Amino acid sequence: MVTISNRRLFFAIILDILLAGLGHMFMHYIKRGIIILLSAIAIGIVVSLLLPSNFSLLVALFFWLWEIYDLIQLSQKERLSLTKPESHKLTDKVQNHQNHCVRCGNNNPAGSSFCNMCGFALR
Numbered sequence: 422m423v424t425i426s427n428r429r430l431f432f433a434i435i436l437d438i439l440l441a442g443l444g445h446m447f448m449h450y451i452k453r454g455i456i457i458l459l460s461a462i463a464i465g466i467v468v469s470l471l472l473p474s475n476f477s478l479l480v481a482l483f484f485w486l487w488e489i490y491d492l493i494q495l496s497q498k499e500r501l502s503l504t505k506p507e508s509h510k511l512t513d514k515v516q517n518h519q520n521h522c523v524r525c526g527n528n529n530p531a532g533s534s535f536c537n538m539c540g541f542a543l544r
């Protein structure tokens with residue numbers, strides 16, 4: 422089953438692998454993404470100065486795995502907050518006219534797949 426949030430997560434994982442923290446920023450975890458990017462740079466400098474290159478590859482691999490794990494955790498939390506019964510009622514009620522964003526409360530034009538304010542997936 423491929424839903425929009427699964428595709429978003431997959432894309433975020435790719436971005437995080439390309440540049441540490443980028444996927445987190447894409448998922449709107451801006452602060453977390455910046456912290457991850459800065460710590461990746463710091464770890465990268467320390468590791469490349471102190472350890473042989475084989476080790477820095479290993480550290481990078483562990484960092485990637487942690488980032489992916491963190492993204493999956495975050496998106497599962499997002500999905501859980503979406504499946505709460507009260508938010509379901511709320512979206513069902515307004516779905517005919519507007520797409521009410523569960524995350525920021527913005528009313529988006531009918532037919533929008535993503536929130537205009539925060540980019541949150543509406544369907």
Ligand SMILES: [Zn+2]
Pocket residue numbers: 522523524525526527536537538539540541
């Ligand atoms: Zn929103």
